[in-house]
Amino acid sequence: MTDQELETAILEIFEQNYEILQAEGGHSLTEDTKRAALQQVLLYWRKMRDVAERVTETEVKLTLPEQQTRKGRKYSIHGVVDVVQEEERTVMYDIKTHDAEYVQSNRGDYEKQLNIYAHIWQELRGQPLDQTAIIATAHPKEVKQALHAGDEAALEAALAAWEPLVDIPFAQQQVEAVIADFSEVVDAIEDRQFSPPPLSRLEQRYKTRGREKRFATQICGNCDGRFSCSSYRAYTQANRGGDVSFNRYFRDFESTDQEAWLNANLETNLES
């Protein structure tokens, strides 16, 4: 298979996957977003080719059996790791469609996850693991600018400077803490504790992509359940003052999201 054939294959696979997902979920992406998604795959292939070519296993299913919660419930932990590469060294990679900067700033979450996966791998297969890492496939803005400008030299430079690999070191103590926490969550789910987080949590601020966002905007803003949620209601009342009409609550889609939604869904409507 030549490089050209492989790129053609990627285009085809991408298009087919898109069609299948569209048929399954009934949702569409805007032209722009769809192009950006394809771009991410193509750039991954260009930048991470040596990793991609040495992958030996995909969608590796991992299970940690026979756990027990504080209340005596038996459970097991399951996870799926994207790729494993086993040649002279064994490396486990999880692919995230975020950018490396985002992954770096939320490192803690990824550490917990990959540490558990690494623990299961070593326990399950009885084989050591040499490295675990995240591949952050969203390219940095320099790459985007070079692409936009159509400047091949700048693109080469930006691609060379891009560091999509985020190394995640292994820490055994963390594994135990995560398993303990996991047990608590299992008990809470089985006991049907489903209250939303308190108002204070909704007001918490996070840093992502150099911007500061609140839990309420980042998480609740994307949750259809917010309208019937007591915490979110308390949040809107606390932040919008009492004089804002109740209906204000319903008009809080960011205009860009609204536009994207319209672009994606109206276009497919016309095509059919």
Add this chain to the structure above:
Amino acid sequence: MITASLTLQDIWQALEPRPFQPNPNQANAILHTDGPLYLTAGPGSGKTRVLLWRTLNLIVFHGIQPEEIFLSTFTEKAARQLREGLQSLLGIVTNQTGQPYDIARMYVGTVHALCQQLMIDRRFSPDMLRPVTPGLMDALDQYFYLSDRRFWEAAIASTELPDNANYAITEFFNGGKWGSSSRHKAVTNCLNLFNRFSEECLDPAEIRDRTDNEILKGIIDLYAYYKDSLGLEGRTPQVDFALLQQQALQTLQQSPDAGRVFKHVIIDEYQDTNSIQEQLFFQLAAGHQNICVVGDDDQALYRFRGATVENFVQFPERVKTTLDCSLTQIPLDINYRSRKHIVDFYTDFMSRCNWSRPDNRGHYRVVDKDIRAHSSDHHPAVVASSPAKPDQVVAEIAELVKRLLDEQKVADPNQIAFLFPSLKSKQVERMRQALEAQGLSVYAPRAGRFLEVEESVAVFGLFLQIFGRPERGEYKGDYAEFQDWLDTCLQDAHQHLTADPNLATYVGDCQDEIETVLSDYQILCRVAEKHGWELDEAYTPSQMEQPLAQAFGLSEKARKSITNVYINRLAKQRHLEGNPFSLKYIINRATSLDWSILDLFYRLCAFQPFKSWFDLAEQGSDEGPICNLGLVTQYLSRFLDHNSPVLTASFLQDSKFINAFFMRFVYSLFRLGESEFENAEDPFPKGRIPFLTIHQSKGLEFPVVILGNPRKDPKVQPIETIVRPLIDREGEPLERMAEFDVMRMFYVALSRAENLLVLAHFSSAGNFVSEPFRTLLDNPDFPRIPHFDTNALPVAAFKEEDIARAYSYTSDYLLYQKCPRQYMLFRKYGFVASRTQTQMFGSVVHQTLEDLHDLLIAKRT
């Protein structure tokens, strides 16, 4: 493989909280490893445990790799239990020996799931560069696919069916009487027959010649047209459940080594397999001949889905002819579930039917069974109501239920199950009212129609209020009933609107928005007309933008949309590329609502009564309403699957949307009665008494079972008569079939009970119980509710889950940590989210990267 130091018996001994002590037959079945095995398993005989230990024995002590085992179950739930159980037991072995096991690649699942898995398994198609999984349509998808007017008309036009084809088809299915020109009726009839054709693997070209009936020939041609339309050889093929199996069988037939991939093929609930599944299983087992089937012909329930109980009853003969070898038969005949009286009762029940074949050629049933109760408790455990009129019967039963709850004979109302042959009979509603009169709540989302539950009525009532009610035509039957339902919904909406002024304001705002986009649409169309522009022509911003934006009376929102900088830049660019927007697109864009019907649903949930229903679930006190609301979102999202989520004015005007949504989609759901949803969730919502069909109760057990209507009139389904001459296989005689099926169905119901089985004994004009219940209840000593002493009734044991439940790191742990309430809605109760852009982006990238890696791996090897 394991060292000699550990034995299977050691692991049985090591089990917590108590060791496993199999009876001799169970042990023989577990230790069997070689050749075909035929397990005839009575109700509650521990077959799941046997399967579990047998599989463990193969893996741990006989060196079989998990991926060399094919284990098919009837439901997802059974598959999950087996997988989790195996994981848990293997974990125990690992803890003792240090030997790790990985069953992630093992085949455990429903036939359908396993078919999907084997179609992309490289062991069957080593040369395949890129596996394609066909899109799967469930029964409702299939109905909408077929009943699409354009599809159906084109399909009919491709045949030689007479002019009023729907009439001819329905008349044919009704045995030459009562035709109807309803497309709905013609489609539902054909759909069942098509699936049967697929399950019997009938080739339309071949069966066409086996009938002289012109209408049936036409229907066979429709089937051929339908199959052709699915693009099975194309890039994005679609299949229904039946055709999925056919595609999988094809994969096997094209693979020379198909019979050697699995060293062990194990099939649970074998009595409910169909013809094509039997072919699949025998193909898979052809090489190693290790096929183990487990089942109970007495519990065969799924003839209407193409199941042939003969697969099980005649398994020994089939093994001989197909595999040319003998088999081991082991009966699992000790019942651990029910008290002795219950076991004796249903064994007696079953023997009251004559199962023998004509000419003494054996039986239509596996007769050498001797089901015995493990329990030696001799107290009465089967009790009937007094023989009486329905009102009296249901009152007596409701009182007993109340007593059982008050005396804490069960821990929760969800341990008392009411089973009915059908949830559509009058007795169901009577029973429910009697229980409610005792202050008890029922969970019966499938009783009557799902659309008639309180939660559906509330949602659709407000939708009707907002979008307007479709006009009532002059029809009777289903249509008139549906129109009455619409009225009920509207009345319900009026109550909610009066009770909550905020809701009234919100609904008013929605109505205003619809008014505005409709008026904007008229205005913009008039501008186009004035300038002589066709709506389909290319949009040229330089000429059209200003006249449209400056139209008199246009809303600010529409004006902004037309003058939007981004869209105009895009429009110019596309114009240059020779792929311009149409004027229609620009107008639609400016005159569409900001929300989809699913968005609207979630916003309405801010108000009463919805808000309280969510609060109940958050507190864990009543799950009934939230389960129903979750189902409502699934239906709404189905509508969105087939229609754009964006509501444009051109869709809203002239009642187009109202007709598509209410008169086509909702009306179809109303008529179908959603009987296709049969997999009941277990455990059932706390605090409520479940009402189930007997079919839904398959595989379940309850401390108390009430057979709410021991009546089912035997009737052969027309489909059986139609199909019989087309297949060259001898089955149960048509004239006995219905009687056999009724016996088996009630056998399933009776054998669900652990501690107490209650029979409703209707006895008045028009209300009665079927045979053999009538004869059995004729016994003057039969225990009756008024004399029933609850003191002798054991208290239902709290069931400890001895199988570890599987939790996912990302979709359980991380999701719950993010927000427990979000977890509750989208993970636990199956709510469908409305906006999924980011999710779809991630999915398509992830999937393509995975495929790329697989492609690279395949290329290297």
